[in-house]
Amino acid sequence: MSAQQERIVATAVVPLDFTYNYRVGQYVERYIKGLGQKKIMGVKCPGDASVIVPPRKYCGRCNEIMNEWVEVGPEGTIENFTIAHVNLNKGVVEKADTEYIVALVKLDGATSLLPAKVLGVSPVDVEVGMRVKAVFKDPVEDSLEDLSHFEPAG
Amino acid sequence: MQRDIAIVAQAQVMTDSLDIPRERMLFDLVKGLFDKVGITRHDIDGFVLNSNDFEVGHTIANVFEDTPCGAYMKDETHVEADGMWAAQYTTMRLLSGNYDTALVVGNSSGASTFRPYLVMDYQLNPTYDRQLGILNELSTAALQARAYMAKYGAEEDDFNEIAARLLRNAALNPYAVRSKADATAGDVLASDYLYEPLRQLACYPFTDGACAMILASGKRAKELTDKPVWIKGMGNSVDTYYVGERDLATSKSARMAGERAYKLAGISNPAKQIDVAEVSAKFAYQEPIISEALGLFKEGSAGKVASKGLADLGGSMPVCPSGGGLGAYVFTANGLVRVAECVRQLKGEAGEAQVSGAKTALAHSQDGFCAQHNGVMVLSTEEG
Numbered sequence: 001m002s003a004q005q006e007r008i009v010a011t012a013v014v015p016l017d018f019t020y021n022y023r024v025g026q027y028v029e030r031y032i033k034g035l036g037q038k039k040i041m042g043v044k045c046p047g048d049a050s051v052i053v054p055p056r057k058y059c060g061r062c063n064e065i066m067n068e069w070v071e072v073g074p075e076g077t078i079e080n081f082t083i084a085h086v087n088l089n090k091g092v093v094e095k096a097d098t099e100y101i102v103a104l105v106k107l108d109g110a111t112s113l114l115p116a117k118v119l120g121v122s123p124v125d126v127e128v129g130m131r132v133k134a135v136f137k138d139p140v141e142d143s144l145e146d147l148s149h150f151e152p153a154g
Numbered sequence: 155m156q157r158d159i160a161i162v163a164q165a166q167v168m169t170d171s172l173d174i175p176r177e178r179m180l181f182d183l184v185k186g187l188f189d190k191v192g193i194t195r196h197d198i199d200g201f202v203l204n205s206n207d208f209e210v211g212h213t214i215a216n217v218f219e220d221t222p223c224g225a226y227m228k229d230e231t232h233v234e235a236d237g238m239w240a241a242q243y244t245t246m247r248l249l250s251g252n253y254d255t256a257l258v259v260g261n262s263s264g265a266s267t268f269r270p271y272l273v274m275d276y277q278l279n280p281t282y283d284r285q286l287g288i289l290n291e292l293s294t295a296a297l298q299a300r301a302y303m304a305k306y307g308a309e310e311d312d313f314n315e316i317a318a319r320l321l322r323n324a325a326l327n328p329y330a331v332r333s334k335a336d337a338t339a340g341d342v343l344a345s346d347y348l349y350e351p352l353r354q355l356a357c358y359p360f361t362d363g364a365c366a367m368i369l370a371s372g373k374r375a376k377e378l379t380d381k382p383v384w385i386k387g388m389g390n391s392v393d394t395y396y397v398g399e400r401d402l403a404t405s406k407s408a409r410m411a412g413e414r415a416y417k418l419a420g421i422s423n424p425a426k427q428i429d430v431a432e433v434s435a436k437f438a439y440q441e442p443i444i445s446e447a448l449g450l451f452k453e454g455s456a457g458k459v460a461s462k463g464l465a466d467l468g469g470s471m472p473v474c475p476s477g478g479g480l481g482a483y484v485f486t487a488n489g490l491v492r493v494a495e496c497v498r499q500l501k502g503e504a505g506e507a508q509v510s511g512a513k514t515a516l517a518h519s520q521d522g523f524c525a526q527h528n529g530v531m532v533l534s535t536e537e538g
């Protein structure tokens with residue numbers, strides 16, 4: 001029988017609906033608690049002195065535990081950005097209602113860049129080097145979303 | 155390398171909409187390859203299958219691949235990462251001396267079964283990045299493209315020129331699922347922005363397909379084909395997952411993967427010694443970052459390479475005469491396809507896309523966000 005004759009006409013639609021329960025660990029917990037006090041906490045590596053936000057226990061380069069907590073920000077500098085014209089909704093591209101800015105922000109005192117949305121500035125005016133400050137949810141909810149976005153500083 | 159290993163033959167199938175089951179696609183492809191070489195499944199000592207559980211929606215995705223690929227009761231194993239890791243693993247098994255022949259098969263139905271962008275969403279760190287919804291395959295790629303532009307003063311138009319060349323090359327590739335024989339940078343510019351500077355025509359098309367290759371030890375390879383393609387070197391290197399901790403404008407891990415492969419292959423001047431390269435780029439902008447890291451062009455030279463046509467079919471360093479990832483991107487198996495395209499070149503079977511006199515080829519693969527993990531294989535028409 002040829003492939004042509006064997007053409008399938010039906011598609012089996014098979015949903016997989018399940019939930020994973022991850023332990024976030026003490027570092028992300030402490031980060032979230034910091035956000036609840038409108039503080040952004042990072043960790044410093046004893047090996048190469050890098051300051052990482054969000055905090056993570058291990059430095060890949062040094063293979064060491066990063067154990068010194070430091071407060072960073074709340075201001076920082078846009079190091080890189082893109083203008084989004086779409087959203088990805090479960091892997092499907094959907095046109096965004098309005099264009100928006102996704103940036104990598106270097107918080108004052110950090111060496112890593114934090115991915116974040118930047119509001120309060122038009123996509124045509126945003127530029128690398130722009131100073132921004134963190135905007136927290138009010139009231140805070142002790143969640144990752146407490147660090148809502150960034151906006152131009154000053 | 156400790157033992158001469160060669161690729162005997164390759165086979166590919168690709169479509170933008172599979173209308174037969176995945177298993178049937180695999181059976182036709184592998185059986186056809188056995189027939190072409192004149193062997194049966196009993197002539198194969200070891201099988202390495204390559205697919206992605208999450209994409210297939212089945213833990214141990216190869217469970218239903220074994221039978222159509224001829225692995226019943228055979229020595230078989232599975233590789234979940236990009237297909238080049240399957241090819242490298244297969245090569246290592248042959249290097250061990252315990253196997254003389256091996257089959258490697260990679261497949262994906264990323265166009266019809268599941269969405270590649272969602273597979274990538276599920277590569278995100280679940281306790282942080284996945285909670286926030288800021289990073290995804292397209293936003294991270296756009297940030298990487300911007301990093302290259304900022305560091306080297308490149309323009310979006312340079313990337314659009316690369317995309318146009320790849321779409322033109324794809325028109326010469328019978329396996330491509332998207333192509334345009336007369337594509338120009340203007341065509342790419344006219345396609346929609348996703349995240350700036352990524353435009354739709356500069357991103358990989360969702361593809362269903364598979365790629366199979368037979369590898370063998372030197373003596374056996376020469377019995378099976380009069381044109382063995384010799385594996386001279388291979389290497390890989392993995393960068394950190396965290397895009398905020400990498401210099402996205404360059405690829406240190408691609409450079410290190412290349413250096414490891416070049417050392418084995420005795421390559422000291424890749425731009426001179428390599429005749430054709432098949433680079434795994436999911437987006438046009440990735441091609442310069444990777445090919446520069448591999449020493450094929452000067453750092454930051456995307457604009458010059460495009461305007462002088464250096465990477466064109468007739469250029470000094472042809473890159474992706476197949477059209478690369480912009481003509482077809484078999485998610486998971488893409489790196490294996492790049493190897494197979496080098497095999498077509500070195501056997502002189504690339505038709506209109508043939509780089510004349512090609513003797514040494516480089517295949518590259520990537521996995522992860524912004525090409526976090528890179529692999530390289532160096533292939534040659536010359537034994538030893």
Ligand SMILES: [Zn+2]
Nearest residue numbers: 045048059062
């Ligand atoms: Zn360190």
